[in-house]
Amino acid sequence: MSLSRSLSRTKSSFFYAALLFGTVIMVIPFYWAVITSLMLPDETNHFPIIWIPTKLTTQWIVQAWNARLPTYYLNSIVVSACVVVSNVYTSALAGYIFAKFAFPFKNALFLVVLATLMIPFAVTLIPTFYIVTVILHLNDTLWAMIVPALVSPFGIFLMRQYTETIPDELRDAARMDGAGDLRIFWQVVLPLCSPAMSALAIFHFIWIWNDFLWPLLVTDSDHSRTLPVGVALFASQRWLQTNLVVAGSLLVMFPLVIVYFIFQRAFVQGIVLTGMKY
């Protein structure tokens, strides 16, 4: 008995050591980014590597921030806010209708929506580009990134799964009290869906905030570039200035890491919920 206990204790401390080792691997790139953004170049280029800088400077952060970063931030925030709000609302609405209303060709229509989930983005790229730039003339505007992403087949699917679990009696009761369908949707269905909606919001936010290929194609100037495209351009012109480029990357990562630490639980649960309902 005591042998097996000490065995399981060794196993447990081995796991701990492994997990701590993994933690170091996860954290070191962030740590390196922080010190490099604050270091002087002669310490950055020093060999062997200096892990604890002796002199700190904020010049790289300031310089990177002044390289159009506020514009990129604003663009990214506007695009993702519009996309996320629209996605969550339209997904809840369409999901609710698919779950609770009867109409002709409902299943066929839902299958078509589901089928679009299977399509890689590269397949729709060229015609969508044509629609957005040639037909709608939205090239180099924030609309070019917002309009094609206003609705989400995945969101509709997720919200249909979720709204299906709402008992019909709730809706019937509200109806007896004289509430119209839109009012029932706003006051009964939406509040009940809030866990799924916040999960969907987080999921779409991560996706749209990181989206790279589409903004790369439809933006030509700084007034419409989002953060990923703007910062990639910024970095590609300055790869030799290590401190400056890393300071730029830090300014991109830092706010999101803070948001993550504040809403940690919601983020993790959001990912689990969207992953599990698939």
Added chain:
Amino acid sequence: MDSTTLYQAGAFTGKAPHKRRRINPFVFWLVPIVGLILVFSIVPIVVSFFLSLTDYRLNQSLTFTGLDNFVYALTQDTVFISTLINTLYYAVVSVPVGMAISLVIAQMIFNRKHMQSFFRTVYFLPYITPMIGVVIVWRFLLQPSQFGILNSFLVPLHIPAQPFLNSAGEVIPSIILITTWSSVGYNMVLFLAGLGSIPDSFYEAAKIDGANSWQLFWKITWPLLSPTVLFTTVTGTIGALQIFSIPYIMTQGGPEDSSRMVVMWIQQTGFAQFRMGYASALAVIFFAIVLVLTVFQLRFLRTRWSY
């Protein structure tokens, strides 16, 4: 009694019940939503298939060329073939490796009363970090020569400094390293949820029967996790095949096309060379490959794990 029958019964309109089923007007909110899906998903798919049979270039008249694009892509476009091989290589290695590591981490974290949320937070952190920041930092960490950060850990272990992104042989493994680092937390979180849904009593019963922890894992955990494994494999593969931004920013496909991926080549032919008809054909071929792989995985993994 559901809404339509209540509606038909005239409860709200005060009219006599209709013979024909009436559609609740609320359903018409679907029209703009489905309309947007139609315009930005379904129409583009159909148009893509059509364009793939033409020599279309932006703002020029097109001629119908039949299957020429497909024949050219599969027989003469050596870059396309190598992007296919690169992408498959990347997906086939990165998906199982990423899953194995995240499953091991999830197993080690699960059941740990202390620090579970600490470890979960840390391992999930890179997933939440904006991709562009990750790419920039890793490009520096992976610098070749002994002055690179990662190399500075290898040299003391008597491993020679590696070229990483600068060598045709190591560039894809380097990209796999980065994507594994950044996405391990995502699968881990899903596996943790999967592990949490397995009832404790299964393990207790097996332990009474004298099962060791190896048997517990292979006889209980692994089969009961199969839905999560199936989900992460299928969605992970679909995602991995579409890799674009990391090689695009880090290597531009180099050295010598060894990290050029399919989507990069579609973007290159379509939007840099403006051969949009040809790029559509490449996209259609790519779509077919993704579809076949997905169906294959669903069928193969499902039949193995049908309980």
